[in-house]
Amino acid sequence: MADTAGRRISILGSTGSIGVNTLDVVEQLGGRDAFDVVAVTGNTNITLLAEQAKTCGARLAVTADEDCYHALKDALAGTGIEVAAGRQALIDAASRDVDCVMAAIVGTAGLEPTLAAARRGADIALANKECLVSAGDLFVKAVAEGGGRLIPVDSEHSAIFQSLEDDQHHAVERIVLTASGGPFRTWTREQMAGVTADIARAHPNWSMGLKISIGSASMFNKALEMIEAKHLFNVSPEQIEVIVHPQSVIHSMVGYRDGSILAQLGCPDMRTAIGYALTYPDRPKLDVERLDFAKLARLDFEAPDEQRFPALRLARTAMQRGGVQGAVMNAAEEMSFHAFCAGRIGFLQMADIAEQVMEDMAGYGAAATMDDVYAADSEARQRADALIARTGMAA
Ligand code: NDP
Numbered sequence: 001m002a003d004t005a006g007r008r009i010s011i012l013g014s015t016g017s018i019g020v021n022t023l024d025v026v027e028q029l030g031g032r033d034a035f036d037v038v039a040v041t042g043n044t045n046i047t048l049l050a051e052q053a054k055t056c057g058a059r060l061a062v063t064a065d066e067d068c069y070h071a072l073k074d075a076l077a078g079t080g081i082e083v084a085a086g087r088q089a090l091i092d093a094a095s096r097d098v099d100c101v102m103a104a105i106v107g108t109a110g111l112e113p114t115l116a117a118a119r120r121g122a123d124i125a126l127a128n129k130e131c132l133v134s135a136g137d138l139f140v141k142a143v144a145e146g147g148g149r150l151i152p153v154d155s156e157h158s159a160i161f162q163s164l165e166d167d168q169h170h171a172v173e174r175i176v177l178t179a180s181g182g183p184f185r186t187w188t189r190e191q192m193a194g195v196t197a198d199i200a201r202a203h204p205n206w207s208m209g210l211k212i213s214i215g216s217a218s219m220f221n222k223a224l225e226m227i228e229a230k231h232l233f234n235v236s237p238e239q240i241e242v243i244v245h246p247q248s249v250i251h252s253m254v255g256y257r258d259g260s261i262l263a264q265l266g267c268p269d270m271r272t273a274i275g276y277a278l279t280y281p282d283r284p285k286l287d288v289e290r291l292d293f294a295k296l297a298r299l300d301f302e303a304p305d306e307q308r309f310p311a312l313r314l315a316r317t318a319m320q321r322g323g324v325q326g327a328v329m330n331a332a333e334e335m336s337f338h339a340f341c342a343g344r345i346g347f348l349q350m351a352d353i354a355e356q357v358m359e360d361m362a363g364y365g366a367a368a369t370m371d372d373v374y375a376a377d378s379e380a381r382q383r384a385d386a387l388i389a390r391t392g393m394a395a
Pocket residue numbers: 012013014015016017018019041042043044045046064090103104105106107109110127128129130153154155206207208209210211212270
């Protein structure tokens with residue numbers, strides 16, 4: 001059992017894939033004896049949220065959806081657990097005094113609460129990559145000013161974090177992000193053109209939420225991760241490489257100027273990265289599958305194909321332009337993801353729309369304040385929405 005007794009944590013997005021795995025890790029490490037869970041939050045999955053709050057002994061349960069308030073209140077009646085609903089309630093929950101906040105809300109909805117937690121000074125176990133993609137340096141600065149630590153949960157970034165040697169940042173030559181290649185790794189663009197969200201969400205190695213699963217198929221998830229890596233590890237776009245590695249056993253690597261490569265390996269299971277982030281720098285015992293190298297036999301690698309997966313190229317463009325371009329790409333991608341899931345646009349049109357919005361907003365510059373980020377995000381959404389409406393009509 002990890003020696004985390006009394007460590008106060010809040011879990012934003014507890015009902016999602018990362019949230020459920022986080023609570024599994026909490027349970028494995030001793031449950032209430034190991035962690036004091038202050039708040040759990042969700043959106044519309046009220047049954048699970050209420051059940052989680054009761055099981056882990058949370059003091060507060062928050063739904064982001066105001067319409068779900070009464071359902072949550074009823075589900076937790078008589079338990080003494082405080083209940084709240086809505087956007088501001090989520091921000092207030094994230095601002096409660098805790099040692100660590102697991103930031104696992106999906107999409108841009110996670111930005112404001114995670115930022116609030118960072119300003120409050122909690123350690124941020126960061127799963128929500130959109131915070132760094134949209135707000136980049138401003139988010140990193142907010143964490144630094146708050147005084148907490150930023151510990152990545154994304155398996156690639158956790159691997160890099162673990163492979164970075166203390167005081168050797170100056171010797172880092174490159175960051176190598178591994179990518180499974182997703183379910184369409186070997187497909188042609190013609191084959192991908194007609195896929196539905198149900199087909200695209202079937203990831204070969206990882207079990208994840210809907211958005212990241214679709215993002216793995218389009219490689220938009222890797223595109224977001226490239227930008228995330230740039231801000232997390234303060235490297236230039238040229239230092240970030242992507243390599244397709246279908247087995248997802250090497251979770252990512254750091255290349256040093258002496259030619260050495262340090263990597264972190266493991267079975268594809270998010271609980272390792274979650275446990276590491278919750279207990280850093282400790283490595284508590286976790287009940288996850290162990291790698292069997294003899295059974296594995298081989299590790300494969302191939303260069304990513306930016307023609308079939310243009311999202312990677314868009315990430316490079318966003319990084320090179322800098323400023324609010326990450327927010328623009330992220331917002332356009334999020335809108336086109338929802339449109340694809342709703343059957344309004346095709347799979348390949350997600351990248352077309354993101355690229356068009358990025359071109360239309362190419363001149364938008366620096367992000368001096370969060371208001372600049374929110375304004376760029378909002379305009380990119382409006383532009384993407386208009387393009388989706390036109391594309392949808394044309395289809
Ligand atoms: P899920 O879709 O499984 O879960 C998302 C969570 O956010 C749920 O708790 C959901 O509540 C909540 N939520 C949804 N919409 C809103 C909203 N508008 N306001 C507040 N809360 C909301 O996502 P994942 O767990 O897969 O991913 C979460 C984040 O972690 C993403 O940014 C993803 O990129 C990142 N990540 C995920 C990995 C994975 O293995 N899943 C790996 C690495 C990173 P409800 O359940 O009620 O809808």
